[in-house]
Amino acid sequence: MRADAERSTARILEAAEKVLADDASASLEKIADAAGLARATVHRRFASRKALVDALSERFNDRYRHGIDQARVGTAPPMVALHRLTESAFEVKTSYRLVVDLSHGPDDDVLAGIDLLFARLHESGVITAAQPTWCRNVYLALLHEVHLLPADAAELADGGDEVESRSALLIRSVLGALGGKPQPRS
Structure with a gap:
């Protein structure tokens, strides 16, 4: 994985930890916003909510x-x-x-x-x-x-x-x- 992709993935996971801890039903879009990334970037890294929770x-x-x-x-x-x-x-x-x-x-x-x-x-x-x-x-x-x-x-x-x-x-x-x-x- 390229360095920028690794950084994006780390940002997504860090944002997901915070957002989902406060709102377990938060959308991937809300996580993308918290990570400062486009929703499409989150979907490229994690095909589904389950994939994100598994990570x-x-x-x-x-x-x-x-x-x-x-x-x-x-x-x-x-x-x-x-x-x-x-x-x-x-x-x-x-x-x-x-x-x-x-x-x-x-x-x-x-x-x-x-x-x-x-x-x-x-x-x-x-x-x-x-x-x-x-x-x-x-x-x-x-x-x-x-x-x-x-x-x-x-x-x-x-x-x-x-x-x-x-x-x-x-x-x-x-x-x-x-x-x-x-x-x-x-």
């Missing part, structure tokens, strides 16, 4: 994969990795609200990374639940619910910034649900 989903999963890598789920102390992954997950959910709302969840690579982390948490004795898939499902369900809490929810009043507060609540809830105890971050 956003791929970006969403790239960010999740990056979060898995940054958390070092296979090598960092498990609780450190859990904290890093959780903070990254809230940042991704905030940036990719539309993709999350359309149930385009994490791909198989991301799910495998989360499963590895929960297997390591079990092996280290942090949690008693032994099935990584179950642990992951509990984590993702609670992640979604904590994400939906309004910023002024009493559950989030721990004095930190919003991502830290949400992360702390999620980790406490997940550890409690999976038979664990709060651990220092090390």
Whole structure:
């Protein structure tokens, strides 16, 4: 793809993230306007709305994969990795609200990374639940619910910034649900 076409595609995706997060039913024309491009340019890059949402989903999963890598789920102390992954997950959910709302969840690579982390948490004795898939499902369900809490929810009043507060609540809830105890971050 030529450099100008790549820039146009990036502009379209960035505009789509913002526009669709505010209005999930926004037209491709509205996205083109927000990107500062002609509607025909958007249609050349994305033949349909589904193709555009699929591209956003791929970006969403790239960010999740990056979060898995940054958390070092296979090598960092498990609780450190859990904290890093959780903070990254809230940042991704905030940036990719539309993709999350359309149930385009994490791909198989991301799910495998989360499963590895929960297997390591079990092996280290942090949690008693032994099935990584179950642990992951509990984590993702609670992640979604904590994400939906309004910023002024009493559950989030721990004095930190919003991502830290949400992360702390999620980790406490997940550890409690999976038979664990709060651990220092090390």
